[in-house]
Amino acid sequence: xxxxxxxxxxxxxxxxxxxxxxxxxxxxxxxxxxxxxxxxxxxxxxxxxxxxxxxxxxxxxxxxxxxxxxxxxxxxxxxxxxxxxxxxxxxxxxxxxxxxxxxxxxxxxxxxxxxxxxxxxxxxxxxxxxxxxxxxxxxxxxxxxxxxxxxxxxxxxxxxxxxxxxxxxxxxxxxx
Amino acid sequence: xxxxxxxxxxxxxxxxxxxxxxxxxxxxxxxxxxxxxxxxxxxxxxxxxxxxxxxxxxxxxxxxxxxxxxxxxxxxxxxxxxxxxxxxxxxxxxxxxxxxxxxxxxxxxxxxxxxxxxxxxxxxxxxxxxxxxxxxxxxxxxxxxxxxxxxxxxxxxxxxxxxxxx
Numbered sequence: 001x002x003x004x005x006x007x008x009x010x011x012x013x014x015x016x017x018x019x020x021x022x023x024x025x026x027x028x029x030x031x032x033x034x035x036x037x038x039x040x041x042x043x044x045x046x047x048x049x050x051x052x053x054x055x056x057x058x059x060x061x062x063x064x065x066x067x068x069x070x071x072x073x074x075x076x077x078x079x080x081x082x083x084x085x086x087x088x089x090x091x092x093x094x095x096x097x098x099x100x101x102x103x104x105x106x107x108x109x110x111x112x113x114x115x116x117x118x119x120x121x122x123x124x125x126x127x128x129x130x131x132x133x134x135x136x137x138x139x140x141x142x143x144x145x146x147x148x149x150x151x152x153x154x155x156x157x158x159x160x161x162x163x164x165x166x167x168x169x170x171x172x173x174x175x176x
Numbered sequence: 177x178x179x180x181x182x183x184x185x186x187x188x189x190x191x192x193x194x195x196x197x198x199x200x201x202x203x204x205x206x207x208x209x210x211x212x213x214x215x216x217x218x219x220x221x222x223x224x225x226x227x228x229x230x231x232x233x234x235x236x237x238x239x240x241x242x243x244x245x246x247x248x249x250x251x252x253x254x255x256x257x258x259x260x261x262x263x264x265x266x267x268x269x270x271x272x273x274x275x276x277x278x279x280x281x282x283x284x285x286x287x288x289x290x291x292x293x294x295x296x297x298x299x300x301x302x303x304x305x306x307x308x309x310x311x312x313x314x315x316x317x318x319x320x321x322x323x324x325x326x327x328x329x330x331x332x333x334x335x336x337x338x339x340x341x342x
Contacts, residue, residue, distance in 0.1 A: 035277035135275040137233035
């Protein structure tokens with residue numbers, strides 16, 4: 001009888017492995033966890049797209065929960081995402097800060113004039129140093145920063161209505 | 177008996193094969209596109225070594241030397257800059273991990289989260305060896321048992337035969 005039962009061991013192993021591999025299929029290897037979750041937003045001192053004399057530091061992000069959106073005019077998906085950001089800024093009253101990443105000032109200004117400006121201001125990160133400190137590996141990326149300036153969430157890719165309502169808004173409310 | 181020898185041979189062959197695969201290393205063609213000026217050859221070697229073990233965050237399986245993604249170029253630039261600023265190799269790797277997480281390292285660090293990753297294959301090999309060993313021993317025992325039973329049977333048979341013939 002015992003020997004009979006032993007014969008089922010390979011079948012059991014097969015099913016256990018099958019379950020794990022099946023779960024693995026659903027994981028997206030492109031999605032990297034941010035190393036910065038739970039840590040303060042990296043220190044910076046930048047001007048903005050619209051005001052080259054401004055000096056803004058990480059302290060400007062503190063006070064309330066906000067979004068920091070990494071964008072650039074060369075980034076095609078950012079163009080796709082933009083209307084949703086405009087809508088979010090209008091509907092939710094949430095502060096959205098832009099991080100204009102490795103871009104030129106005239107082009108960035110033209111973009112904001114043309115497609116509307118959902119941002120409080122857009123930090124002008126010409127050489128991408130702040131982007132690098134933030135662990136940005138492709139625009140668009142969006143970070144949820146809490147009222148103490150701590151990075152709470154990172155979303156890589158285009159935000160659309162579904163993602164905003166199902167993924168980001170609940171996360172924002174959690175930290176509000 | 178001959179069957180057992182063949183099985184043992186198979187086992188030896190499998191073990192040898194897995195050892196060869198475990199320790200073989202396929203060198204990858206490396207192409208650097210940037211023209212960095214280095215103060216000395218030591219810096220250049222360190223740069224190349226670092227860029228070879230750092231993984232491009234945007235790509236799935238390329239180091240930052242092989243990749244021509246924008247982010248890989250940025251990271252090469254950063255490694256170059258940090259080297260010139262006098263950072264040690266360790267500090268540069270820490271710098272990258274602080275920003276991009278352990279993903280950026282080709283060789284994951286050994287900690288409680290990665291023990292399974294590091295030792296799992298060896299544990300599986302050990303387990304497989306154990307199973308094969310038990311199977312072989314089981315076979316041998318079964319073969320011996322079979323012979324013994326046939327001897328008992330022969331004795332009984334002889335007795336029966338003697339009784340009737342006598």
